[in-house]
Amino acid sequence: MTNCFDKQQEGGWWEDRIANRCSFPIGPVNTFTNIAYMLAGAYVLWNNKAWGAAVECVMLVLLGIGSGVYHGFKTHFAGVCDDAGMFLVFGAMTVYAYAPASEYTPFAMVVGGGSLAVWRFLSEEPAQYLHVLLGVFVGGATMAGTLHGHPLQALVGLALLALGYFGCWQPDQTRHFPLPRWGHGLWHILTAAGIAVLFLSL
Numbered sequence: 001m002t003n004c005f006d007k008q009q010e011g012g013w014w015e016d017r018i019a020n021r022c023s024f025p026i027g028p029v030n031t032f033t034n035i036a037y038m039l040a041g042a043y044v045l046w047n048n049k050a051w052g053a054a055v056e057c058v059m060l061v062l063l064g065i066g067s068g069v070y071h072g073f074k075t076h077f078a079g080v081c082d083d084a085g086m087f088l089v090f091g092a093m094t095v096y097a098y099a100p101a102s103e104y105t106p107f108a109m110v111v112g113g114g115s116l117a118v119w120r121f122l123s124e125e126p127a128q129y130l131h132v133l134l135g136v137f138v139g140g141a142t143m144a145g146t147l148h149g150h151p152l153q154a155l156v157g158l159a160l161l162a163l164g165y166f167g168c169w170q171p172d173q174t175r176h177f178p179l180p181r182w183g184h185g186l187w188h189i190l191t192a193a194g195i196a197v198l199f200l201s202l
Contacts, residue, residue, distance in 0.1 A: 007074040014172050015181040016074070030071035033185035036192035037064030037089075043196045051106040052096045056199055059088040059113055060192070067188070080120060083127055087116035089195060090137040097144035097202050138198070145201030157198025164190030 004022035025031035041060030063085030091113035145154030172183025
């Protein structure tokens with residue numbers, strides 16, 4: 001049976017050790033900053049009324065729920081839900097980048113993102129390649145946004161995602177972030193903003 005210390009250590013987030021909690025929310029900041037993904041989904045839908053934007057909104061809400069449950073309870077299954085949420089969001093966005101105006105795109109977004117999420121639920125293998133795959137998806141979406149005539153917006157989205165990863169996620173993992181309880185929480189906020197900006201550039 002997983003003990004409290006092991007739960008806090010799972011994932012390596014700095015706040016979990018500082019907060020030293022054994023029950024929900026194990027990482028309070030890490031848990032509740034996932035509201036940012038839901039707000040990002042609402043922002044996307046507010047600015048783009050297409051069905052594809054509605055699908056991306058739903059995917060962002062599911063990511064927010066999955067990541068919030070993971071950081072709140074720190075179970076293995078919740079961690080899989082967190083990974084699956086990322087695959088849903090970035091997989092769907094990549095499909096949308098190919099053909100944002102097609103009537104079949106919303107369905108393809110569900111199939112594409114959903115297939116990646118199911119793969120994560122069925123296997124531990126995708127977790128090994130998560131960051132590489134997400135990097136490829138982000139790069140592809142940035143290129144698509146640029147080619148669609150919105151290079152500055154696409155680059156701002158990319159910059160927010162890069163700042164979240166290199167400026168918050170990695171320093172939190174290595175215990176170098178200047179605000180110990182906020183490294184991963186700010187990653188949530190910056191990536192939520194970056195996803196919204198990048199999607200709206202497509």
